Amino acid sequence: DIVMTQTPLSSPVTLGQPASISCRSSQSLVHSDGNTYLSWLQQRPGQPPRLLIYKISNRFSGVPDRFSGSGAGTDFTLKISRVEAEDVGVYYCMQATQFPWTFGQGTKVEIK
Amino acid sequence: EVQLVESGGGLVQPGRSLRLSCTASGFTFGDYGMTWVRQAPGKGLEWVGFIRSKTYGGTTEYAASVKGRFTISRDDSKSIAYLQMNSLKTEDTAVYYCTRTAPRRDGYKSDYWGQGTLVTVSS
Numbered sequence: 001d002i003v004m005t006q007t008p009l010s011s012p013v014t015l016g017q018p019a020s021i022s023c024r025s026s027q028s029l030v031h032s033d034g035n036t037y038l039s040w041l042q043q044r045p046g047q048p049p050r051l052l053i054y055k056i057s058n059r060f061s062g063v064p065d066r067f068s069g070s071g072a073g074t075d076f077t078l079k080i081s082r083v084e085a086e087d088v089g090v091y092y093c094m095q096a097t098q099f100p101w102t103f104g105q106g107t108k109v110e111i112k
Numbered sequence: 113e114v115q116l117v118e119s120g121g122g123l124v125q126p127g128r129s130l131r132l133s134c135t136a137s138g139f140t141f142g143d144y145g146m147t148w149v150r151q152a153p154g155k156g157l158e159w160v161g162f163i164r165s166k167t168y169g170g171t172t173e174y175a176a177s178v179k180g181r182f183t184i185s186r187d188d189s190k191s192i193a194y195l196q197m198n199s200l201k202t203e204d205t206a207v208y209y210c211t212r213t214a215p216r217r218d219g220y221k222s223d224y225w226g227q228g229t230l231v232t233v234s235s
Contacts, residue, residue, distance in 0.1 A: 054221035096220040
């Protein structure tokens with residue numbers, strides 16, 4: 001199975017400041033079709049997960065442009081350009097390149 | 113508006129069975145795969161399994177932790193996906209989410225999630 005490792009596990013951030021979360025996979029996420037099926041999800045307290053980014057860098061409909069994804073191969077990053085209060089929650093990376101699909105452990109973003 | 117509503121959760125004894133339903137609306141259900149994801153209390157997300165649309169064979173994939181015990185199926189005429197859970201264990205206690213999953217050509221994105229249903233396995 002592909003292991004997804006996120007760092008940091010906790011990220012206290014000042015409002016208006018940037019935040020960055022790293023996700024590393026135990027093997028390349030490049031599919032045989034040439035695509036990389038790496039997504040980022042946000043889970044606010046008491047809510048179900050919500051898709052933010054798919055295929056490394058594609059923002060899902062309605063997701064603010066302060067969220068961006070980047071990376072390739074085994075190393076990926078989610079960046080929030082200016083953290084807002086509503087961004088508090090846990091962020092997960094997820095790979096859908098190889099079954100079984102797997103999630104990172106989650107990174108908790110909180111306000112300092 | 114896309115909506116997914118899970119139902120069927122509850123308290124069940126170890127070794128017993130439970131069937132969860134995920135009722136979809138607001139989109140053409142048959143065009144999408146469906147994924148089940150669970151979250152144990154206070155823990156992270158765990159992928160449970162996936163069923164492809166009939167266009168892609170309607171076949172299924174499972175996590176090793178549930179393979180042979182859980183079965184995912186779908187009824188496109190009713191826009192419902194099911195998760196049949198047999199031989200339940202205490203470690204299956206979790207909130208179970210269903211998600212709409214686009215085909216691989218559209219990125220395999222799990223773009224809409226239900227609110228979840230809690231399954232508690234305890235004697």
